[in-house]
Amino acid sequence: xxxxxxxxxxxxxxxxxxxxxxxxxxxxxxxxxxxxxxxxxxxxxxxxxxxxxxxxxxxxxxxxxxxxxxxxxxxxxxxxxxxxxxxxxxxxxxxxxxxxxxxxxxxxxxxxxxxxxxxxxxxxxxxxxxxxxxxxxxxxxxxxxxxxxxxxxxxxxxxxxxxxxxxxxxxxxxxxxxxxxxxxxxxxxxxxxxxxxxxxxxxxxxxxxxxxxxxxxxxxxxxxxxxxxxxxxxxxxxxxxxxxxxxxxxxxxxxxxxxxxxxxxxxxxxxxxxxxxxxxxxxxxxxxxxxxxxxxxxxxxxxxxxxxxxxxxxxxxxxxxxxxxxxxxxxxxxxxxxxxxxxxxxxxxxxxxxxxxxxxxxxxxxxxxxxxxxxxxxxxxxxxxxxxxxxxxxxxxxxxxxxxxxxxxxxxxxxxxxxxxxxxxxxxxxxxxxxxxxxxxxxxxxxxxxxxxxxxxxxxxxxxxxxxxxxxxxxxxxxxxxxxxxxxxxxxxxxxxxxxxxxxxxxxxxxxxxx
Amino acid sequence: xxxxxxxxxxxxxxxxxxxxxxxxxxxxxxxxxxxxxxxxxxxxxxxxxxxxxxxxxxxxxxxxxxxxxxxxxxxxxxxxxxxxxxxxxxxxxxxxxxxxxxxxxxxxxxxxxxxxxxxxxxxxxxxxxxxxxxxxxxxxxxxxxxxxxxxxxxxxxxxxxxxxxxxxxxxxxxxxxxxxxxxxxxxxxxxxxxxxxxxxxxxxxxxxxxxxxxxxxxxxxxxxxxxxxxxxxxxxxxxxxxxxxxxxxxxxxxxxxxxxxxxxxxxxxxxxxxxxxxxxxxxxxxxxxxxxxxxxxxxxxxxxxxxxxxxxxxxxx
Numbered sequence: 001x002x003x004x005x006x007x008x009x010x011x012x013x014x015x016x017x018x019x020x021x022x023x024x025x026x027x028x029x030x031x032x033x034x035x036x037x038x039x040x041x042x043x044x045x046x047x048x049x050x051x052x053x054x055x056x057x058x059x060x061x062x063x064x065x066x067x068x069x070x071x072x073x074x075x076x077x078x079x080x081x082x083x084x085x086x087x088x089x090x091x092x093x094x095x096x097x098x099x100x101x102x103x104x105x106x107x108x109x110x111x112x113x114x115x116x117x118x119x120x121x122x123x124x125x126x127x128x129x130x131x132x133x134x135x136x137x138x139x140x141x142x143x144x145x146x147x148x149x150x151x152x153x154x155x156x157x158x159x160x161x162x163x164x165x166x167x168x169x170x171x172x173x174x175x176x177x178x179x180x181x182x183x184x185x186x187x188x189x190x191x192x193x194x195x196x197x198x199x200x201x202x203x204x205x206x207x208x209x210x211x212x213x214x215x216x217x218x219x220x221x222x223x224x225x226x227x228x229x230x231x232x233x234x235x236x237x238x239x240x241x242x243x244x245x246x247x248x249x250x251x252x253x254x255x256x257x258x259x260x261x262x263x264x265x266x267x268x269x270x271x272x273x274x275x276x277x278x279x280x281x282x283x284x285x286x287x288x289x290x291x292x293x294x295x296x297x298x299x300x301x302x303x304x305x306x307x308x309x310x311x312x313x314x315x316x317x318x319x320x321x322x323x324x325x326x327x328x329x330x331x332x333x334x335x336x337x338x339x340x341x342x343x344x345x346x347x348x349x350x351x352x353x354x355x356x357x358x359x360x361x362x363x364x365x366x367x368x369x370x371x372x373x374x375x376x377x378x379x380x381x382x383x384x385x386x387x388x389x390x391x392x393x394x395x396x397x398x399x400x401x402x403x404x405x406x407x408x409x410x411x412x413x414x415x416x417x418x419x420x421x422x423x424x425x426x427x428x429x430x431x432x433x434x435x436x437x438x439x440x441x442x443x444x445x446x447x448x449x450x451x452x453x454x455x456x457x458x459x460x461x462x463x464x465x466x467x468x469x470x471x472x473x474x475x476x477x478x479x480x481x482x483x484x485x486x487x488x489x490x491x492x493x494x495x496x497x498x499x500x501x502x503x504x505x506x507x508x509x510x511x512x513x514x515x
Numbered sequence: 516x517x518x519x520x521x522x523x524x525x526x527x528x529x530x531x532x533x534x535x536x537x538x539x540x541x542x543x544x545x546x547x548x549x550x551x552x553x554x555x556x557x558x559x560x561x562x563x564x565x566x567x568x569x570x571x572x573x574x575x576x577x578x579x580x581x582x583x584x585x586x587x588x589x590x591x592x593x594x595x596x597x598x599x600x601x602x603x604x605x606x607x608x609x610x611x612x613x614x615x616x617x618x619x620x621x622x623x624x625x626x627x628x629x630x631x632x633x634x635x636x637x638x639x640x641x642x643x644x645x646x647x648x649x650x651x652x653x654x655x656x657x658x659x660x661x662x663x664x665x666x667x668x669x670x671x672x673x674x675x676x677x678x679x680x681x682x683x684x685x686x687x688x689x690x691x692x693x694x695x696x697x698x699x700x701x702x703x704x705x706x707x708x709x710x711x712x713x714x715x716x717x718x719x720x721x722x723x724x725x726x727x728x729x730x731x732x733x734x735x736x737x738x739x740x741x742x743x744x745x746x747x748x749x750x751x752x753x754x755x756x757x758x759x760x761x762x763x764x765x766x767x768x769x770x771x772x773x774x775x776x777x778x779x780x781x782x783x784x785x786x787x788x789x790x791x792x793x794x795x796x797x798x799x800x801x802x803x804x805x806x807x808x809x810x811x812x813x814x815x816x817x818x819x820x821x822x823x824x825x826x827x828x829x830x831x832x
Contacts, residue, residue, distance in 0.1 A: 075709040090704035092697045103697055104708035106690035115688055157708075 001029040003066075004165060004196050005051075010060035012046050020046035021057070022220040028165070033187060033197045035207040035228070038217035038240055039437035040407040041395075044200050045087075047217070048167050051198075052084045053077040064165075083163030085154040087170045093143035098125040100142055101157050128156055134186055148179030155186065165196045172206055173435060176296070184210050202240075202437050204233045216240055241439045249442075251449045253490060254473040256285035260426050260457035261307070266316035268299070268306040275314065276302035278481040286425070289448070289458040291472030291489070293465055293498050299481040300461045301343065304430050307459070308340045309333040320426060334363060339424030341415055343431040343461070345408070349415045352404030356396060357385035359403045360418050392417040393443060409440035416444060420451060427451055430461045445471060465495050465502075477501040484508060519788045520781070527663045532783060534672050535738060537776030539564070539730040539747075541675045543754035544761070544768045545682055546726030550596075552686065552763045553719025554699035554712075558614025559599055560727050561751025562621025567592045567731025569625040572742045573632070576641035585647065585732040592728030596720040604713050618751070626744050640741030647671055647737040671733040678726065682765040695719055696763070727751070753802070760809050771809070778805035 005028040012021040021043045028034045038044050049055040051062065053071030062069050064080055071077045074084075091100050098121055107124065109117035125138040134152040142150060151171060158166055168187075172180045187197055187210060199211060207214050208228060215225040216239040223239045261284045270276035277299040284290040292300055305311035307318055309330040318325040325333055334340070342348035350359050361370055361381050370377050370384075385399035394413045396406065403411060412432070419427065429448060433441040448471065452458050462468050468475060469492050477485045477498060485501045485508040487493060500506040523529045543560045550557040557563075567588035575584025599617060603610040626636075633639050649669050656666040686692035697705040698715040706712050730750070735742045753775050760774075761767030782801045785791060791798075 073709070074707055078709070086707070088703075090701070090707045092700045092704050094700055095693065095696065099693055100704075103693065103705065104710050106693060108690060114691070115684075116690055116693070118688075 001032070004028050004030040004064070006061075006063040007047070007051065008061045008063070010047060010050060010062075011058045012043075012050060012055060013058045019220055021050070021060075023222070024060075024217065024220065025222045026215055027225065028196060028198060029213070030196055031191055031194045032212040033191055033199055033210055035211035035214040036198055036200045036217065037202060037204070037207055037214055037236060039202060039439055040409050042217040042240075043220040044217055045169060048084065048169060048198070048200060051077070052082060052167060078161050078163065081162055081164040082167070083158030083161060083165070084167040085151065085158060085169065085171060087173060089150050089154055091142045091150060091153060094141060096139050096141055097136055097145070097153050098122055098138040100153055101125055101128070101138075101160050103157075105161065125156075125160075128160055132156070132159060132186065133189065146179075147174050148176070148182065151175065151179075151183065152186070164194075165198065166190070167198045167200070169200045170202075171199070172201065172203060180206070204236055204438075207236060208233055218242055237438055240437075249445045249449065249470045251471075252453065254288045254452065256288040256473070257455065259283045259285050260321060261459065262317070262319040263307070264317040264319070266303075266306065266318060267314040268302045268311060269314050270302055276481050277306065279316070280478075280481075280483050282476055282483060282486065284426070284457040284459055286455045286457050287452060288473040289452050289460055289471050291460040291462070291468040291475045292478055293462075293468045293475055294478035294502055296463050298478045300430070300478060303478070304340075304343070304428055304459075304461060308338070308428060337422065337425045339419035339422060339427045341412075341419050341427070341429045341432050343434070345411055345415055350403045350411055352402070354403055355400045356389070356394070356403055356406070356414055357381055357399040359414055360385050360388050360399075360421075363418055363422065388414075388417040388421060392447075409436040412436050412444065413440065416447060420447060423454075424451070424456055426457045426459065428459045428461075431463060432460070433467060434463070465498060469493060469495065469498070479504045479507075516785075516788060516791065516793075520784060523784055527660070529780060529784060530664065531668075533773070533776050533780045534668055536779045536783070537772050538669070538671050538675045539734055539738065539750050540754055540757060540775050541769060541772035542671075542678060542730035542733070543727045543751055544757040544772050545675075545678055545765065546723035546730070547754050547758040548761065548763060548765065548768050549682065549686075549695070549726070550719045550723035551758055552699045553695045553716050553722075554702065555600075555603065555610055555716050555719055556614070556755075557596070557599070557720065557723045557727075558611055558755065559596070559617030559621075559751075560723070560754050561747050561749070562614075562618035563592045563595050563724060563727040564731035564734065564747045564751055565621035565625050565745070566595055567728040568735040568746060569628065569731075569742050571728075571732035572639070572641070572644070572735040572740075573628075575736055576644050579643070579645055581645045581647050581736055584645075584736055585729070588732035589725055589728035592731065593721050593724035596724030596727075597717065600717045600720045604716050622745055625742070629742065629744070636744075638741050638743040638746075644736065644740045646740050647733065669733070669737045671729065671737045674729060678729075679765045679769050682768075686763070686765070691718075699763075730754075753806070756806050756809070760813050774809060775802060775805060778802035 007024065007026040010021050010024040013019050024043060024047055026047065036044050036047070046055060050057045053073045053076050069080060092103065095103070102121055102125070107117040107120045109115055122138060129136060129138065134156055136145065136149045136152045142153065155166070171183060175183060191197060201207060211228045213225055214228055214236060216223045216236060218240060226236065264281050266277060266280045267275055268277035280303065282290070294300055302311060306313045307325065309325065309328055313326055320336065320338065346352060351362070361384065364370060365376065370381055382399060388394070389396060389399060392413045394410050394417065396410065403414060406414065416432065427448070432448065433444050436444065448458060460468065460471055469489065472489050475487045475489045475493065475498065476483050477487070479502060484504065487498070543564055547557055547560055570591045571584040571588030574587035575581050578584070595617060599613050602608045602613045629635050629639050647670050649667055650673060652666040656662045686696065694705065694710050694715055698710060698712050702712045734746055757768055757771035757775060761771040778801045782798050785793065785798045786795060
């Protein structure tokens with residue numbers, strides 16, 4: 001194996017004093033899939049930005065194909081044959097696929113080469129698509145294609161510019177499992193043609209599945225580079241977090257008490273007025289976690305929005321401790337000790353342009369204890385925020401930092417702190433650990449179980465089936481807007497068993513579902 | 516009264532007036548559109564047009580050449596929009612504020628210069644002015660209806676129609692247009708491929724200066740042969756409304772401009788009909804009523820399109 005890329009003792013200190021990289025070493029062989037793993041904030045993205053010329057390192061050396069290189073900008077990196085697929089797609093929605101692929105490198109013709117040679121452009125793009133079997137319609141507008149296809153366009157863009165080393169920044173974060181499989185297939189095909197792939201992720205299952213070697217970063221330093229096939233998930237996660245991580249969540253048997261939430265024959269419309277949830281009934285008791293499994297888009301979002309008052313229902317009842325919720329406003333519902341961790345922390349969960357402490361008291365800023373007349377009681381709010389930051393292990397400089405400056409895991413902890421500190425009787429947790437690193441996932445799971453043991457009824461929705469299985473005491477499976485099964489999970493079920501319900505292959509008898 | 520209007524429709528007076536009043540709206544709206552496509556909202560169209568109207572008639576009268584006048588107006592307009600670019604792109608001043616500053620500057624500076632140079636306060640109408648010529652097409656001119664339809668229009672009418680096609684080709688058939696659109700829509704994407712966002716936005720502003728400059732020159736040397744203080748009378752803002760309505764499509768801009776042009780035309784015609792019973796205040800409301808109606812239609816269309824988009828994306832996944 002020849003060494004393609006060497007990054008030696010890379011340091012990066014940002015002007016505000018943040019030390020993102022403090023001595024990172026990375027060696028990548030030609031023709032391998034090299035995973036770059038680490039928790040959020042470990043310095044993976046910074047390192048790749050340096051490699052791609054988006055950031056200049058404070059010190060350190062980069063050797064590419066044996067030659068020392070310095071990149072002033074992405075153009076330099078592209079010229080050398082390095083391409084990057086960013087986590088947030090860099091595409092122009094209203095342009096077509098082929099226009100996006102060729103953007104900045106259009107084929108020209110005519111008077112002073114002023115015009116686009118659209119015929120030649122299309123044949124070139126067609127050839128590119130054929131050659132790498134990355135299926136996508138070159139004439140479709142990018143705004144019309146699926147997320148998986150958009151990613152293919154990004155990869156095609158990089159290939160078109162002649163990249164031999166392709167950096168993929170958390171490419172699977174936005175993909176469905178099927179799309180992930182397709183992406184992995186393409187990656188393997190590329191490697192066969194002696195392309196080299198650097199794959200940033202914090203999902204260990206993917207590291208094990210796809211990579212040849214993995215370099216683990218922690219707190220801005222390289223911890224180790226391992227051969228994937230000689231390693232294990234446990235070993236890598238230990239290297240990432242610096243301690244042992246429990247994959248099985250430890251919990252006692254649930255001691256459920258009285259029902260807290262009763263949903264009867266609920267039907268909820270989606271944005272277009274079609275029935276997203278059809279005739280759904282279930283109950284959740286105090287002291288149990290009821291998890292919803294299901295492929296995303298089978299009505300989970302609408303169900304949660306209906307219960308939390310964010311969406312009007314069509315028919316049915318939602319009863320919480322004997323009170324009907326369907327006619328209540330969101331504020332009224334929140335005042336009834338119902339906590340809600342929304343699925344999208346950036347838009348629904350938090351106000352990114354406010355400070356952490358403002359986000360923490362968003363829900364209770366009307367409460368007397370944080371007010372003096374019409375004004376906010378700053379001292380008390382500060383005390384409360386500092387307490388929360390300590391209790392929930394939110395890693396920030398201080399409580400006045402903007403919520404938008406936090407990493408995903410820390411922002412999620414802010415939201416969880418806000419929702420749990422009100423001691424909810426019902427906690428609705430939707431994708432509580434999406435895009436959060438392992439250490440934080442473990443913490444969030446423990447907090448949710450702690451609340452359960454204190455007698456909170458928990459409604460959990462997650463796209464990660466393993467999360468639903470690990471946490472839930474009972475599992476309801478949603479398929480096409482209906483509950484097709486309610487399963488007892490006191491001894492954990494297997495993913496396959498639930499999977500066959502999720503895909504609509506199996507279905508429980510109606511009586512059993514209705515209880 | 517309706518009959519009087521109908522008569523004007525029949526003898527094509529309405530059509531001729533329509534073309535006359537549409538030209539400045541269309542040209543400045545095309546300018547607004549290109550800068551919008553590039554991601555800069557040029558609120559300063561009104562001010563740029565005034566500056567161009569004044570400088571073109573001043574140069575035109577002094578040199579006796581309408582062409583030099585127009586060129587002077589266009590150069591001034593491009594310089595002013597480059598200045599806007601300097602403030603908004605380089606110094607990061609909000610483009611809306613810069614635009615308003617240009618509008619105030621345009622109004623104030625032209626009045627000031629008119630006073631300093633000519634000693635006039637209200638309007639400046641040079642005795643000997645070579646106006647932008649009208650195009651009389653031989654033979655066709657003689658044919659009854661077609662003659663009036665095609666012949667005798669000001670040169671700028673044809674320029675503005677050509678400009679629509681030019682914009683179409685520019686935006687959709689050239690790499691330059693693709694870059695403009697990319698920069699306006701997702702600057703990060705463009706930058707990541709080595710397209711300079713700042714440079715493209717300067718160019719976008721230059722285009723809008725060019726078109727607004729032509730519009731301004733037409734106001735003082737084509738439509739009329741004088742400069743009146745604040746003679747744009749909101750044309751720049753109507754152009755912005757057209758940009759909102761027509762979006763980034765030059766044909767949409769043409770249709771939008773014609774709608775607003777029709778509003779002004781009807782106002783003009785109704786006001787000049789002898790024995791008109793309708794209070795003039797009501798008649799003058801017509802363009803604004805048209806604006807409101809157009810914006811309502813736009814809002815409905817936008818909502819429909821959004822619904823289509825969401826339904827398409829869900830059926831796909």
